[in-house]
Amino acid sequence: MNEEVTFITDAAKEAMDKAMVHLEKAFLKIRAGKASPAMLSTVMVEYYGSQTPLSQVANINTPDARTISVQPWEKTMLQEIEKAIMNANLGFNPMNNGDFVIINVPPLTEERRRDLAKQAKAEAEDAKVGVRNARQEANKEIRDLDISEDLQKNAESDIQDLTDSYTKKIDAVLDVKEAEIMKI
Structure with missing residues (x-):
């Protein structure tokens, strides 16, 4: 892979990391039963x-x-x-x-737990949108490069693999947070 493609891939990974960090900060603000x-x-x-x-x-x-x-x-x-x-x-x-x-800090009611779980899902969806935007931007930059079609396809495939891995990470973090919220 050439330098430009590596640079674009690294930039996409960095943007996806930022989406994960933002998600974790957002989850800290969603209370899950215990005081913080x-x-x-x-x-x-x-x-x-x-x-x-x-x-x-x-x-x-x-x-x-x-x-x-x-x-x-x-x-x-x-x-x-x-x-x-x-x-x-x-x-x-x-x-x-x-x-x-x-x-x-009052204990959470069942209804409030569901609302907080919805809020957590919305934050996770925002993080996924950030990851997909990073993928879209990287693919656009790769298409603008003057490289062979095979190299372009391989680079886009790598970006997609990166996107899939971050989507799985977001889902895993969401599952943990939902379990924490719904636990009495």
């Missing part, structure tokens, strides 16, 4: 006049599987953090004990 600091990753707090991520103004811990504790670095931020969590519309009811903001 990642659940609060989207919460923004008003901090001296600017919107700041919660993780930059407080320590976020999970003392047990059903509780998230948020310890602000400045006690004056307690009410602001509590308000930000309520405004983030995550379905949590934070409680302030004077030192920490404590969030009890």
Whole structure:
């Protein structure tokens, strides 16, 4: 295989890797029964006049599987953090004990589990679209090259094999996440 084809294949693989990384980050935000600091990753707090991520103004811990504790670095931020969590519309009811903001994560209902599984499937489908777009772009670049037809067919076949392997990886990651979500 010539250099240009190798470069195109490597670029496609890199784009497919990015789709996988994005999927894994999206799955971290989908809660699966137990408490996780990642659940609060989207919460923004008003901090001296600017919107700041919660993780930059407080320590976020999970003392047990059903509780998230948020310890602000400045006690004056307690009410602001509590308000930000309520405004983030995550379905949590934070409680302030004077030192920490404590969030009890309610157990998931069957209906909520199904909704989260649908959300996970949608994220996986988005990742597959990213992989297919990388394949399409690579095939287009290969067709634009001035190479023999056999070399072109082999390169397109390699790109398709790469696409199939990433699609299988996405399905495997989705199966694990769905099992995690549906487990009581």
